[in-house]
Amino acid sequence: xxxxxxxxxxxxxxxxxxxxxxxxxxxxxxxxxxxxxxxxxxxxxxxxxxxxxxxxxxxxxxxxxxxxxxxxxxxxxxxxxxxxxxxxxxxxxxxxxxxxxxxxxxxxxxxxxxxxxxxxxxx
Numbered sequence: 001x002x003x004x005x006x007x008x009x010x011x012x013x014x015x016x017x018x019x020x021x022x023x024x025x026x027x028x029x030x031x032x033x034x035x036x037x038x039x040x041x042x043x044x045x046x047x048x049x050x051x052x053x054x055x056x057x058x059x060x061x062x063x064x065x066x067x068x069x070x071x072x073x074x075x076x077x078x079x080x081x082x083x084x085x086x087x088x089x090x091x092x093x094x095x096x097x098x099x100x101x102x103x104x105x106x107x108x109x110x111x112x113x114x115x116x117x118x119x120x121x122x123x
Contacts, residue, residue, distance in 0.1 A: 003090055003097075007108050007112070008105060008109040008111070008112045011101060011104050011105040011108050012105040012108075012109065014101060014105075015098065015101040015102050015104075015105045018097060018098050019098050019099060019102075022094065022095070022098055022102075025041045025076075025078065025085070026076070026087065026094065028078060029076045029077055029078050029079075029085070030076070030077060030078075030079055031055060031074055031075070031076050031089050032050050032051070032053070032074075032075055032077070033048055033050065033053070033072050033073070033074065033075070034048040034049060034050035034064070034066045034072070034073050034074070034086055034088075035048065035070065035071070035072055035073075036048055036062075036068065036069055036070060036071045036072075036073065037059065038069060038070060039068075040061060041066070043066050043067060043068065044063070044064060044066060044108055045061060045062065046062045046065065046067040046069075046073075047060075047061055047062070048060055048061075048062045048073060048075060048086075048088065050075045050077075050086070051085035052077065052079065053079065054079070056082065058077070058082045058083050058086060060083065060086040062087075062088045064092070064093065064095075065090065065092075065093065073088055073089075073102045074089035074090070075088060075089060076086070076088075076089040076094070076117030077088070100106075102111065
């Protein structure tokens with residue numbers, strides 16, 4: 001039970017930290033249009049190019065989105081560091097990591113609070 005409680009605390013804190021970071025990014029970032037300029041390793045890994053508000057051309061690799069060369073996609077980036085922070089502006093890409101960690105946090109919290117074990121009792 002101690003393991004589940006410490007694990008649930010760690011996963012919960014990690015989830016809250018990730019949520020805080022992502023909300024800060026969403027609130028401070030800029031959204032613009034990007035264009036798929038080539039496909040790396042198939043259609044789910046596009047190379048996306050966009051122009052920042054400052055006029056800088058930036059290209060970054062996208063992941064887990066179906067696209068074809070020439071497609072327009074919404075891009076979200078931090079004005080202070082567009083190359084490092086650029087992401088495709090979609091719900092899935094922005095929030096899936098936090099949703100998964102929240103599911104694990106809830107599972108560990110429930111197991112820790114109820115005394116349930118994840119392994120079989122017959123081992």
